[in-house]
Amino acid sequence: MSHLVRSGAWVAGALVAGVSLAACAADSAPRPIDESSPAPDASEVDYRDGEYAATGWYGSLPSHQDVALTIEDDIVTEVTITTPAEDPTSLQHQQAFADALPGEIVGQQIDVIALDRLAGASGCSEGFMNALAEIKTRARA
Template sequence: MSSAITRLRWPLVLAAGLTLGACSTEVPTAAATSWTGSSSAGTPPMQVPPISTGMATPTSDYRDGDYAATGWYGGLPSSIDVELTLDDGVVSEVTVTPNATDPTSLDLQRRFAAAVPGVVVGRPIDGLEVGKLAGSSGTPQGFNDALEQIRREAAGLPATSANTAG
């Protein structure tokens, strides 16, 4: 019985030591890569990784406003219409309108159109790119084509398509 109590005590002592080791009067900042505060338990300083949101900082290189473009993709060719609103370089609203006539392609475009707002709204347009989404690997190519046209227009450049309709 005493060996069972001894086995239970060590994890508790270790857990208490780790908890106390994390206590300090210093607070790491978001830009800190490590924390060198002292600890009352004599444990080494705790390492704190930099905090990252995974999102770029909005840029003022893009004019606010409503934009529209047709994105082309595939060999048929296929297309989707994209309407997008920018606020301070961030996508605040997006609508995708499917143009497919083939039932399978139309289904894929509709599923993509329903899913894409949850992926792009609230994200900076700079560097934004969508990969396979809602089972569709082709439609995102058309979306990214339209996105590039919109980026160029919002930056005051000619909005040329990387893909062609023919």
């Protein structure tokens, strides 16, 4: 059974996008900052206004969430997320995450969104961030 939590009036069909997850190796040695070519300011990246959807995969089951959001002037104005888990514990985490998500990202500039753990759900955050990366790629102007 699939549950849907949404913010706003629209529900976009989710596009299945396999997102591969890779482990990151920790490098304990600090690296010098190259000030000759500073990182681009988030305001320098432009995204096309519109509605975008992607699937974010996470965990070892694997689990997923279908994420749809609306971008206007590089700001997230609406978000919809499905909570398709069938396991009661997983579903509880997904629903708590989905309930908290709009309050965290609606009104935020898309390039500053960085979720690590939200509503006690770190896996859901990982899935959302993977879906967001796919959406950002599609929306780049």
